[in-house]
Amino acid sequence: MGSISDETVEENADAPTYVPSLPVPNVQELVKEDPLQVPDRYVRDQDDILQVNDMSWLSSEIPIIDLSLLSKGDKEELNKLDLACKEWGFFQVVNHGVAKKVLQDMKDATTEFFELPLEEKNKYAMPPDDIQGYGHAYVVSEDQTLDWSDALILVVYPAQYRKLKFWPSTPKGYKDIIEAYSKGVKDVGVELLRSFSTIMGMDQDALLGLHEELVQALRVNYYPECSRPDQVLGISPHSDTSTITILMQEHDKHGLQIKHNGGWVPVKPIPDALVVNVGDVIEILSNGKYKSIEHRAVTNESKERISYASFLVPRDDVEIEPLDHLVDSQSTQKMYKKVVYGEYLRSSMKRRMEGKAHTQMAKVET
Known part of the structure; x- marks a missing residue:
């Protein structure tokens, strides 16, 4: 297989476009220019930040799933997965088979990319009509409170959906590193979806x-340090429109928090583990048995942080609705109506991230 770096960068007619996001300042540059300033557009209402309790003491209870056991169809591990999805909607996966070097290469090359001068990163800037590239997504109004983060967003699979002009060629070999990392994550995702089918x-x-x-x-996601971390959020509370999301965190920096029993629980990184969460698609298919969970990212006063989220989703034209065998007409009401996935996804992208408000589109009105 040839290197992606050698592929010609031409627009692919099959590649879907998503929705535009309004241009906003680059947060990393704001911090470079004045590390002590937090512009008003980023300052949250304190109720937003403190609206629920800190429940960090529950971090150690977030389930840990062994993928090597799941892939063998181990009953006990499948039961653990079922429970993790019902009670938490989040879990960490160990023994997932992605080589440590692949994970580390991705971290090293990405750190290098974000250290590049802004004009170099802006060569891959998001266009006015899409969210692939470098910049900010989900900015839909001029008066919206902004997240304290910058992002690089790429569609990786299927390969014909790639828009390679947005794939950074600096540092050298970065495209191939993204490909190797994403291939590893895809293998994990396929294995997990098989287990989800079983449960x-x-x-x-x-x-x-x-x-x-x-x-x-x-x-x-690149979260610069912030002189007033108590005033901002790295990413607003939201649930994912995916089937499942697979996330790599840095092993020595906290930032991800999940909503659980009315409080925020930090997901403490386990070295080389991957964090997985249930997305809206699974919630709809399971008729609410497994729910997508709100999560957010907080910032840090002294150091920047990078996270890597891979979203696995259906094709745009796929219709999703509760699976027949999970809706028993005698006792269980159908909680969701049939939606076309591409319409559901774009509808959510046209609004700011706001908890689970976007899921109303799929709910059956009672």
């Missing part, structure tokens, strides 16, 4: 078949 009472490949073609996007 949802279906054949192993049922969920993969339902997707028509597994689409995978990568969002790399």
Whole structure:
């Protein structure tokens, strides 16, 4: 297989476009220019930040799943997965098979990319009509409170959806590193979706078949340090529009928090583990048995942080609705209506991140 770096960068007619996001300042540059200033547009209402309790003492209870056992169909591990999805909607995966070097190369090259001068990074800037590239997503109004982060967003699979002009060629070999990392994550995702099919009472490949073609996007989030971390959020509370999301954190920096029993629980990194969360698609398919969970990112006063989120989703034209066998007409009401995935996704992108407000589109009105 040739190197991606050698591929010609031409627009692919098959590649979907998503929705525009308004241009906003680069946060990393704001911090470089004046490390002590936090512009008003980033300052949160204190109720937003403190609206729920800190429950950090629960961090150690977030489930840990062994993928090597899951892939063998281990009953006990499948039960753990079922419980993790019902009670938490989040879990950490160990023994996932992605080589340490692949994870480390991704971290090293990405750090180098974000250290480049702004004009170099802006060569990959998001266009006015899409969210692939370097910049900010989900900015829909001029008066919206902004997140304290910058992002690089790329669609990786299927390969014909790639827009390679947005894939950075600096540092050298970065495109191939993104490809190797994303391939590893895809393998983990396929294995997990097989296990999800099993715990949802279906054949192993049922969920993969339902997707028509597994689409995978990568969002790399860069959270600069902030002199007033108590006033800002790195990413606003939201649930993911994905089927599942697979996230790599830096092993020595905290930032991700999940909503659980009315409080915020930090997801403490386990070296080389991957964090997985249930997305809206699984919530709809399972008729609410497994719920997508609100999560957010907080910032740090003394050091920047980078996270790597891979979203696995169905093809745009796939219709999703609760699976028949999970809706028993006698006792269980259908909580979600049929939605076309691409419409659901774009509808959520046209609004600011605001908890689970975007899921109303799929809810059956009672």
